[in-house]
Structure formats: C-alpha cells, structure tokens
Amino acid sequence: MRIKLINPNTTWSMTDKMAAAARAVAMPGTEIVAVSPQGGPASIEGHYDEAVATIGLLEEIRSGEAQGFDGYIIACFGDPGLMAARELANGPVVGIxxxxxxxxxxxxxxxxxxxxxxxxxxxxxxxxxxxxxxxxxxxxxxxxxxxxxxxxxxxxxxxxxxxxxxxxxxxxxxxxxxxxxxxxxxxxxxxxxxxxxxxxxxVTAAVTLVESLVRLNLKTSKRGELAPPLPKSYSGGLAYLSP
CATH class of the missing domain: 3.40.50.12500 (Rossmann fold)
Structure with missing residues (x-):
C-alpha cells in the first residue's frame, strides 16, 4: 500500500517531521511518501494561505493519481482543498x-x-x-x-x-x-x-484511517458532487490544470 502524505506548506523540515510520525504508526508493507508543493506559503495561518496552498496540493493529487497511490493525507489542520482533492482521487483522501x-x-x-x-x-x-x-x-x-x-x-x-x-x-x-x-x-x-x-x-490518526479504507477496498465515491471535474478549458497560467 502506498500513501501520499501532502504537507500543503513548503517547509520541508515540517514535512520530514510529519513523515517520521506517519511511518512510526504505519503497518508493515505501507509506504509513506511525504511531499510539499514546489511553491506556496511557508506556513498556513489563515484563509488566504489556505487558498493559495490549495493549488499546489491539487497538483500533488494529480501527480499521485498518475503514480498509482492508494490513498492520500492532507497534512494541514484546516484540511484545505479536501473536497476538491476527492474529486480528483480514486482512493481515499483524509484530512488530519x-x-x-x-x-x-x-x-x-x-x-x-x-x-x-x-x-x-x-x-x-x-x-x-x-x-x-x-x-x-x-x-x-x-x-x-x-x-x-x-x-x-x-x-x-x-x-x-x-x-x-x-x-x-x-x-x-x-x-x-x-x-x-x-x-x-x-x-x-x-x-x-x-x-x-x-x-x-x-497525521497519525489519518494514516490509520487511510490504511483501513484501503484494506476494505473503499474508494472515493464518484457519484454526485465527488464525480471527476467536468471537462472544460482553463485559461491563463492555470490552463495546465484543465480537467
């Protein structure tokens, strides 16, 4: 089982600390891959930080789907972008x-x-x-x-x-x-x-929940509002995010 732990801020020392905590409780056979986006706020301390950080978070979900991850953890207590991430992901996405x-x-x-x-x-x-x-x-x-x-x-x-x-x-x-x-x-x-x-x-609570959902073969529902984003063109600098 491969779980992608996404710290939506760009402070890698914090990401490494989260990774250590996650790996300490993960079951044998669970691989924790901890990442931060390439760009965004150094810390998330308000609504604006969350909004900006969500773009990098969704980029990590998109790449995670291409890499075949089984589940995801959003490692920020505001759970930014949680529902949008669930639209993109087939496996479970859990906010901390x-x-x-x-x-x-x-x-x-x-x-x-x-x-x-x-x-x-x-x-x-x-x-x-x-x-x-x-x-x-x-x-x-x-x-x-x-x-x-x-x-x-x-x-x-x-x-x-x-x-x-x-x-x-x-x-x-x-x-x-x-x-x-x-x-x-x-x-x-x-x-x-x-x-x-x-x-x-x-972080540790989310690891155990994602592991349980994956073991039960429970994926994110693709009915209703969590169906994949509707195909359409995006313009400008965000065109690469077009569904």
Missing amino acids: AEAAMHMASLIAPGFSVVTTLARTKGIAEHLAERYGMARFCRKVRATDIAVLELEDPASNAGTRIIEECRAALREDESGAIVLGCAGMADLAAEISRAIGAPVVEG
Missing part, C-alpha cells in the same frame, strides 16, 4: 482535522482543540460543525504560537502547548486533546505523558 476529531470522539465524551494562532480558531470551529463534531468539541483554544515557531528548538512552544492542554482539561472538562496543527506531529506522546490524558494528533 477530520481524522483527529473523529478519533477523539471515540475515546472521550468531549475534546478540546489546542491550536496555534488565534486567527485560525474559526477555521477549526467551522470544521467541527462540518464534520458533525461540534457536540464533542468543547472548545478551540489558541496558544498564539506561530506555526514556524514549532520548528525552532530554542522556542518554548512545547511548554506553552502543555500549559494550554492542562487548562483545557481543567476548564473545558474535556477528556481528550486534539492537537490543531500538523507541525505538532512529534509532540503528542510527550504532551499526553505530561497532562495524563489522551492526545490525538491528526
């Missing part, structure tokens, strides 16, 4: 926010999302509603840590995230924590030990 929230709902009556900048809280809240997870999501909490701070060993990002997770357990009465950034992929076990509660990280 989608995966983490569903996993957390299976192990706790309520969870809190601990994310990076406050400006991204609305994105996570919207996804919880879209995925039917709003009744499980007690609160979305921001640490006001910039995504690229997570790549700086000298920052105190880990300590600040742990403090926010402890506050979530205490104040939100949550039973589990969902980490709201793919850049936290290497922190889940450390945070769980520190707070004494389950911590769900989306």
Whole structure:
C-alpha cells in the first residue's frame, strides 16, 4: 500500500517531521511518501494561505493519481482543498482535522482543540460543525504560537502547548486533546505523558484511517458532487490544470 502524505506548506523540515510520525504508526508493507508543493506559503495561518496552498496540493493529487497511490493525507489542520482533492482521487483522501476529531470522539465524551494562532480558531470551529463534531468539541483554544515557531528548538512552544492542554482539561472538562496543527506531529506522546490524558494528533490518526479504507477496498465515491471535474478549458497560467 502506498500513501501520499501532502504537507500543503513548503517547509520541508515540517514535512520530514510529519513523515517520521506517519511511518512510526504505519503497518508493515505501507509506504509513506511525504511531499510539499514546489511553491506556496511557508506556513498556513489563515484563509488566504489556505487558498493559495490549495493549488499546489491539487497538483500533488494529480501527480499521485498518475503514480498509482492508494490513498492520500492532507497534512494541514484546516484540511484545505479536501473536497476538491476527492474529486480528483480514486482512493481515499483524509484530512488530519477530520481524522483527529473523529478519533477523539471515540475515546472521550468531549475534546478540546489546542491550536496555534488565534486567527485560525474559526477555521477549526467551522470544521467541527462540518464534520458533525461540534457536540464533542468543547472548545478551540489558541496558544498564539506561530506555526514556524514549532520548528525552532530554542522556542518554548512545547511548554506553552502543555500549559494550554492542562487548562483545557481543567476548564473545558474535556477528556481528550486534539492537537490543531500538523507541525505538532512529534509532540503528542510527550504532551499526553505530561497532562495524563489522551492526545490525538491528526497525521497519525489519518494514516490509520487511510490504511483501513484501503484494506476494505473503499474508494472515493464518484457519484454526485465527488464525480471527476467536468471537462472544460482553463485559461491563463492555470490552463495546465484543465480537467
């Protein structure tokens, strides 16, 4: 089984970290190929970043189909371009926010999302509603840590995230924590030990879900709105993306 893990930002150190986390939980025989687009934002911290990053993400889905990948992971907590990617892909496409929230709902009556900048809280809240997870999501909490701070060993990002997770357990009465950034992929076990509660990280959760779907031979439905894009010509610099 071959799974393509797509980090929609262009920070390769983060992509490598996600790849290590994904490979640590993958079944024997599962190949994880982790990529970033050739162009786009260094980090995704808002709606504009998501919109720009989606082009590179879809390019990676298109090339993945030509290369015969069995499934895909969108490794950004905003799950940018998820439905568009599903139009292009035959195999399953899973977003990490989608995966983490569903996993957390299976192990706790309520969870809190601990994310990076406050400006991204609305994105996570919207996804919880879209995925039917709003009744499980007690609160979305921001640490006001910039995504690229997570790549700086000298920052105190880990300590600040742990403090926010402890506050979530205490104040939100949550039973589990969902980490709201793919850049936290290497922190889940450390945070769980520190707070004494389950911590769900989306990259690893998505790996296990994609593996399960592929093993069950469940592909993306091609009926209705997830049918392949309608053939038409695109113009200008995006002409190469014509279906």
